[in-house]
Amino acid sequence: MDVVVIETPQLGDRSYLVHDGSVALVIDPQRDIDRVEGAALKAGVRITHVAETHLHNDYVTGGLILAEKHGAEYLVNAADEVSFARVPVSDGQVLRVGRLLVSVVATPGHTHTHLSYVVRDDTHDGGTEAVFSGGSLLYGSVGRTDLVSPHDTAKLAHDQYSSVRRLVDSAHPEAALYPTHGFGSFCSIGPASHQESSTIGEQAKSNHALTDPNEDHFVSELLANITAYPAYYAHMSPLNAAGVGPAALQVPDSVDAEELGRRLRSGEWVVDLRHRVAFADSHLQGSVSFEYGRGDNFTSYLGWVIPWNQPLTLLGPLSEVEKAIRDLARIGIDSPDAAGGPESTVLNVGALAPDHPRASYGHGDWSLLLREREPADVVLDVRRPDEYMASHIKGALNIPVYELLGRITELPDTRIWVHCATGYRASVAASLLNRAGRKVVLINARFRDAAGTGIETVP
Structure with a gap:
């Protein structure tokens, strides 16, 4: 055997x-x-x-x-x-x-x-x-x-x-x-x-x-x-x-600029697969960040956060789009549309919809929070409640990333510093907040390093 x-x-x-x-x-x-x-x-x-x-x-x-x-x-x-x-x-x-x-x-x-x-x-x-x-x-x-x-x-x-x-x-x-x-x-x-x-x-x-x-x-x-x-x-x-039929794994023809802009303006789900920092620096307004290829449960979190059975468009290098289509087919998300190019290191998503506005938000490590946080700012922890209960930043609010879409209105209208355990879930959350017009900063750092930089954690 x-x-x-x-x-x-x-x-x-x-x-x-x-x-x-x-x-x-x-x-x-x-x-x-x-x-x-x-x-x-x-x-x-x-x-x-x-x-x-x-x-x-x-x-x-x-x-x-x-x-x-x-x-x-x-x-x-x-x-x-x-x-x-x-x-x-x-x-x-x-x-x-x-x-x-x-x-x-x-x-x-x-x-x-x-x-x-x-x-x-x-x-x-x-x-x-x-x-x-x-x-x-x-x-x-x-x-x-x-x-x-x-x-x-x-x-x-x-x-x-x-x-x-x-x-x-x-x-x-x-x-x-x-x-x-x-x-x-x-x-x-x-x-x-x-x-x-x-x-x-x-x-x-x-x-x-x-x-x-x-x-x-x-x-x-x-x-x-x-x-x-x-x-x-x-x-x-x-x-x-x-009983489900075969998966369609082929990459579709790229969505043209006019149609991509229409989808973004109408509030459809447009997912950017690039690195979280590249997304924070510049992205198409209304798109969201689900970084691909870093072993951080891309498939599970996309299927968890984005409402089921909604039109979906993937932006990124076509090699990664192809892999993402395969991954999503495994959870019943079939035939998403796509727009992208061949080079992961030079892909400019702005060129995919030149007439659509760009957006960006700040990002940094824990030292940036220490230097620039203002009294009215909010620290948002998007980990699971059990992770938050085990240890969290003193005064931080906890809304898990998978609940954030329905709870954004609970957050005060001020600058939000968002973090998780590694930066991945925080990048998803930051993009959702940015999409909703909120002022956000992504803490792209591991939570376990916070205390070592002088951030007060409890318990």
Whole structure:
């Protein structure tokens, strides 16, 4: 048995191609299936089965289109209500994929109908074993349990406690563990580790879901660690249950200057992908900043902040626009328009709409705040409330970036200094404030460096 890991770091997820050298099972594929197909081609194997651990909440699956394209069996929990043909599977079922035996294990918790798969190489000596746990058992923790309904959250947390124990008992201690979530995904919860690989035995010794002997204590700890998750999640499971078609990944023809200006004047969402400082120095008035390519959850935050199903235009180097289109397709944001050029270092977005006014705002580090802050100025912290409660600048207001669009009117009409943990979320927030006509300064610095420069933080 060979397992090929297909990373999607933009969402903090992994998909898997599991094969015996001839035929393959794909688990939890992303919507851009060409990556899976490339892995299968490289391995010289034929995709005969595609399996879902659950109807995902953080991305649109590519399972249906992959299975249809390759004539593969599409394995989905029999209890899931879906509008497409599938091979219904349930707890205790064992399927054969070439030389591989695939055991289905019910592991409710992340969702009510969550499944895991224990795959064994059926050789004379017992073969190797691997566990594909989706959003159940993760490296160091488990998948969050609050995505179904507030009324179900505690019950699902109890289910997680039982499910991970059942899953561990279903496999050998040396079996490799392959979760879908837990690599930066908002679907994980609790003290998830940053390790790249693990086994069932290692997790049995170190994962708090398995080492805590008190179920009620585990549940209370899990619930206490629940934080906000992206707004676009509400649309993912219904889309996956309905069945979604192929992603359109081609870069469209560039929007002309007149049309781009019209979109900006009418208040449409025009997203500038350039570096946050370049945006602050000069941008098209009315556009917003979502810097691309710095590993700061571009996809999640854009899907979280910008209202769902709104017309979207991307501005930036065409190479980055192409990547952004792929990323956004994974969360169901299809076919955005684009305007841009080939060179990331010299792209002048003003040239894309020469007759449209430009805008800018100040930016700097913590020393700039120390030097130039005036008594009436406001310091705005756009991190999550749990981050703010752990430590914040004395006197700072807290409005998370994902709530800012609906709460700008709560802020006083004065200069606003905006910060987050690294500068990324602050740059998004600063652009939203600038778009709303507010006077803003971006603190492009890490929060952890504030105290060292003389900024007073509490507690």
